[in-house]
Amino acid sequence: MKVTLKIWRQKNTSDKGGFKTYQLDHASPDMSFLEMLDVLNTDLIKKGEEPVHFDHDCREGICGMCSLYINGRPHGPLQTTTCQLHMRSFKDGETITIEPWRAKSFPVIKDLVVDRTAFDRIQQAGGYVSVNTGGVPDANEIPIPKKIADEAFDAATCIGCGACVAACKNASAMLFVSAKVSQFALLPQGKPERKERVERMVAQMDAEGFGSCTNTKACEAECPKGISVTNIARMNREYYSSMASSYEWQVGGGE
Amino acid sequence: MKLDSKIPEGPLAEKWTKHKFNLKLVNPANKRKYDVIVVGTGLAGASAAASLAELGYNVKAFCFQDSPRRAHSIAAQGGINAAKNYQNDGDSIYRLFYDTIKGGDYRAREGNVYRLAEVSVNIIDQCVAQGVPFAREYGGLLANRSFGGAQVSRTFYARGQTGQQLLLGAYSAMNRQIANGKVKMYNRTEMLDVVIVDGKARGIITRDLLTGKIEAHSAHAVLLCTGGYGNVFYLSTNAKGSNVTAAWRAHKKGALFGNPCYTQIHPTCIPVSGDHQSKLTLMSESLRNDGRVWVPKIARPGLKAKDAVNIPESERDYFLERRYPSFGNLVPRDVASRNAKMVCDEGRGVGATGLAVFLDFSDAIKRDGKKTIEAKYGNLFDMYQQITGDNPYEAPMMIFPAVHYTMGGLWVDYNLMTTVPGLYALGEANFSDHGANRLGASALMQGLADGYFVIPYTIGDYLAGMPNEKVSTDRAEFKEAMDQATSRLNTLVNVKGTKTVDEFHRELGLTMWEYCGMSRNESGLKTAKQKIQGIKEEFWKNVKILGSANELNMELEKANRVADFIELGELMVDDALSRAESCGGHFREESATEDGEAKRNDDQYAYVSAWEYKGDNQPEVLHKETLVFENVKLTQRSYK
Numbered sequence: 102m103k104v105t106l107k108i109w110r111q112k113n114t115s116d117k118g119g120f121k122t123y124q125l126d127h128a129s130p131d132m133s134f135l136e137m138l139d140v141l142n143t144d145l146i147k148k149g150e151e152p153v154h155f156d157h158d159c160r161e162g163i164c165g166m167c168s169l170y171i172n173g174r175p176h177g178p179l180q181t182t183t184c185q186l187h188m189r190s191f192k193d194g195e196t197i198t199i200e201p202w203r204a205k206s207f208p209v210i211k212d213l214v215v216d217r218t219a220f221d222r223i224q225q226a227g228g229y230v231s232v233n234t235g236g237v238p239d240a241n242e243i244p245i246p247k248k249i250a251d252e253a254f255d256a257a258t259c260i261g262c263g264a265c266v267a268a269c270k271n272a273s274a275m276l277f278v279s280a281k282v283s284q285f286a287l288l289p290q291g292k293p294e295r296k297e298r299v300e301r302m303v304a305q306m307d308a309e310g311f312g313s314c315t316n317t318k319a320c321e322a323e324c325p326k327g328i329s330v331t332n333i334a335r336m337n338r339e340y341y342s343s344m345a346s347s348y349e350w351q352v353g354g355g356e
Numbered sequence: 357m358k359l360d361s362k363i364p365e366g367p368l369a370e371k372w373t374k375h376k377f378n379l380k381l382v383n384p385a386n387k388r389k390y391d392v393i394v395v396g397t398g399l400a401g402a403s404a405a406a407s408l409a410e411l412g413y414n415v416k417a418f419c420f421q422d423s424p425r426r427a428h429s430i431a432a433q434g435g436i437n438a439a440k441n442y443q444n445d446g447d448s449i450y451r452l453f454y455d456t457i458k459g460g461d462y463r464a465r466e467g468n469v470y471r472l473a474e475v476s477v478n479i480i481d482q483c484v485a486q487g488v489p490f491a492r493e494y495g496g497l498l499a500n501r502s503f504g505g506a507q508v509s510r511t512f513y514a515r516g517q518t519g520q521q522l523l524l525g526a527y528s529a530m531n532r533q534i535a536n537g538k539v540k541m542y543n544r545t546e547m548l549d550v551v552i553v554d555g556k557a558r559g560i561i562t563r564d565l566l567t568g569k570i571e572a573h574s575a576h577a578v579l580l581c582t583g584g585y586g587n588v589f590y591l592s593t594n595a596k597g598s599n600v601t602a603a604w605r606a607h608k609k610g611a612l613f614g615n616p617c618y619t620q621i622h623p624t625c626i627p628v629s630g631d632h633q634s635k636l637t638l639m640s641e642s643l644r645n646d647g648r649v650w651v652p653k654i655a656r657p658g659l660k661a662k663d664a665v666n667i668p669e670s671e672r673d674y675f676l677e678r679r680y681p682s683f684g685n686l687v688p689r690d691v692a693s694r695n696a697k698m699v700c701d702e703g704r705g706v707g708a709t710g711l712a713v714f715l716d717f718s719d720a721i722k723r724d725g726k727k728t729i730e731a732k733y734g735n736l737f738d739m740y741q742q743i744t745g746d747n748p749y750e751a752p753m754m755i756f757p758a759v760h761y762t763m764g765g766l767w768v769d770y771n772l773m774t775t776v777p778g779l780y781a782l783g784e785a786n787f788s789d790h791g792a793n794r795l796g797a798s799a800l801m802q803g804l805a806d807g808y809f810v811i812p813y814t815i816g817d818y819l820a821g822m823p824n825e826k827v828s829t830d831r832a833e834f835k836e837a838m839d840q841a842t843s844r845l846n847t848l849v850n851v852k853g854t855k856t857v858d859e860f861h862r863e864l865g866l867t868m869w870e871y872c873g874m875s876r877n878e879s880g881l882k883t884a885k886q887k888i889q890g891i892k893e894e895f896w897k898n899v900k901i902l903g904s905a906n907e908l909n910m911e912l913e914k915a916n917r918v919a920d921f922i923e924l925g926e927l928m929v930d931d932a933l934s935r936a937e938s939c940g941g942h943f944r945e946e947s948a949t950e951d952g953e954a955k956r957n958d959d960q961y962a963y964v965s966a967w968e969y970k971g972d973n974q975p976e977v978l979h980k981e982t983l984v985f986e987n988v989k990l991t992q993r994s995y996k
Contacts, residue, residue, distance in 0.1 A: 143858065
């Protein structure tokens with residue numbers, strides 16, 4: 102199959118960048134989208150033009166490294182990661198526009214590669230349970246109702262790709278942050294630190310410059326792992342109840 | 357060189373406990389004076405970085421991905437073994453030990469494997485405490501399943517995403533230490549060399565992948581947690597970035613390489629669809645719990661999955677159930693893979709390429725209902741449909757073996773130290789626990805065992821015996837290694853040839869798959885050696901890389917890794933040549949029983965091959981570590 106590719110090229114962060122158009126006439130419907138880009142890159146290298154840089158690693162939809170804003174949608178037309186998207190989802194002769202994630206907090210590094218380290222910093226702010234290695238209770242000591250465990254798992258499947266941010270007109274990271282907050286708010290292991298956790302993670306999210314949530318639910322619609330906006334509601338509840346019942350209030354103030 | 361495995365004396369079950377007591381300790385107040393470098397942030401690396409930082413050491417951690425959470429452990433699907441015996445079905449530490457050593461075809465050390473089984477129970481406790489959402493029963497307790505060849509249900513899982521959940525657990529523990537200032541994390545940074553000062557590993561050379569800057573880092577010990585080298589085959593289930601560079605450079609600096617030819621071919625992967633194929637996708641082996649593997653009794657070239665439903669039961673050959681009645685579809689990976697290859701070699705393979713067999717769920721769906729099957733395998737079925745366009749609820753899946761894991765790796769002693777003092781290898785990067793074949797759900801177990809529960813003890817013994825003075829990166833050893841790394845990259849950029857890196861990599865991969873894959877023979881291996889030498893020569897004369905070494909340049913990154921894969925490929929072939937027996941994951945055609953099953957040769961080959969680098973284009977020297985079995989009786993594996 103033949104496709105016309107309109108691809109964002111940008112030499113580095115300070116470069117202005119712009120679209121460049123390429124013709125590819127030997128794509129196959131069985132290729133993954135990234136394999137199609139591999140083929141384009143081989144052509145480009147042979148012609149002496151620098152290949153298009155894009156992030157990718159596992160190519161099985163779980164590492165969260167691939168991105169790409171394809172025809173105006175993060176990860177393209179299907180609700181999956183770009184690496185799992187195949188050319189059979191496109192028409193022969195179609196023009197495909199490929200851009201990097203668009204968000205102030207994800208600056209472009211080169212071509213389609215963006216900097217998502219803001220996500221790591223949000224996780225570092227509180228996305229953990231404070232237990233050291235060793236000295237923990239037996240795994241079956243605390244039974245967890247299956248429904249709760251399943252709900253926590255659904256939140257925990259977030260792959261940190263950033264599609265939610267790219268999809269949102271406000272570039273909000275609420276779905277990403279709420280997925281981790283929810284996982285730990287649901288599980289007994291996360292309960293002791295639930296207040297500090299949500300406060301710190303939200304504060305870091307704001308500090309990174311992500312926008313606010315205005316409930317358009319674009320994030321949920323585009324999330325390749327189907328993370329539900331229920332998590333955002335849960336995070337908001339966690340946040341407000343944490344504000345209203347801080348430990349200082351409970352223990353009579355002061356550290 | 358004498359290889360000392362440092363396996364403690366005494367009864368098997370007491371070795372680790374005694375050893376832990378005999379290891380020297382670093383005073384809590386002194387731990388902060390020691391720096392440890394951890395390369396790689398998968399299960400082994402992240403768990404080690406977190407645990408060492410918790411103890412008080414200063415850790416620098418490195419990963420080439422944009423975030424440590426992307427490490428390829430994340431893609432492990434099926435589960436993690438632990439001898440908890442929660443199911444009351446007869447499991448025990450000893451049984452997990454026995455199954456693992458038998459599954460590895462008696463090519464691993466008893467002491468190491470027993471320790472692995474012993475600490476397996478702690479891993480589950482640790483992960484649950486971190487908030488890893490394992491699958492649970494309605495009563496709220498943890499669920500288990502039986503997995504790949506095991507006759508007890510000891511595998512803990514989180515739907516088909518166990519690796520993801522375990523890695524995110526270790527990542528979260530590491531994040532806590534990053535926030536705490538005890539781990540300094542370097543993303544998008546690749547290790548290019550180990551620096552040795554006065555005979556000890558004292559640092560590494562890295563490249564900042566965004567700027568191309570070559571940097572030196574000094575420490576008191578270096579941990580390589582850099583995963584396996586399956587990508588030497590070009591097509592494998594590994595992530596595109598997975599590479600051998602760190603381990604290979606360490607090898608060239610004196611670390612012996614153990615059992616390089618031991619690779620695992622996974623039976624249940626999605627077949628290749630064309631020349632553009634860039635990687636292979638694994639379908640979790642757990643699918644074999646409910647799926648039945650078959651091909652038509654009489655060859656039907658090009659048979660499609662949707663037409664398979666019309667083939668009557670009497671014309672189907674459920675070849676695993678037929679040949680191995682007691683294990684059926686749950687035979688170990690190598691047996692399943694080899695049999696799939698055999699029926700395809702007979703011309704009975706299915707699909708467009710004839711290189712596939714069916715994995716059929718229709719009976720399971722009839723028995724348990726679609727809902728139950730969906731709950732167990734939903735995400736795997738979705739993934740399959742995504743990639744192939746076929747719906748496995750309606751027609752059988754098509755599968756074929758693919759390279760998945762490498763049991764070989766840097767040789768380490770019981771303390772996980774390589775032959776270079778202060779240089780450790782953890783997880784898939786070392787050779788230690790799986791012998792010639794790894795059981796399903798044991799890779800996650802080993803990565804976390806090494807990182808959470810072994811290295812925090814053993815590294816103390818080494819550090820306690822050395823002064824805590826830091827070495828400066830201004831020293832000549834660092835400068836020299838930096839210069840070498842820089843000049844190598846500049847050489848690559850300046851070849852300005854005509855072939856892309858991928859073209860060379862594909863050629864190498866095909867050679868390895870053809871001659872050094874599931875089934876090998878002497879003449880094929882000799883052919884492979886010649887071909888690889890040819891690829892190496894041409895690579896350095898004719899590779900084409902655009903752009904410079906001073907910027908983000910992904911082709912240069914690839915070229916730098918492929919150059920190492922080429923050299924490793926030759927060593928794998930040498931190792932395979934020297935091991936003229938069938939064992940574990942590999943079948944040596946000259947060593948077979950009358951009915952065509954693998955025949956091990958314990959008299960001549962019950963040893964670990966450890967290869968010593970002797971200089972560029974010099975033959976490597978083979979050292980043998982004899983394996984001693986005091987507790988298990990060596991038997992030929994039989995799954996009949």
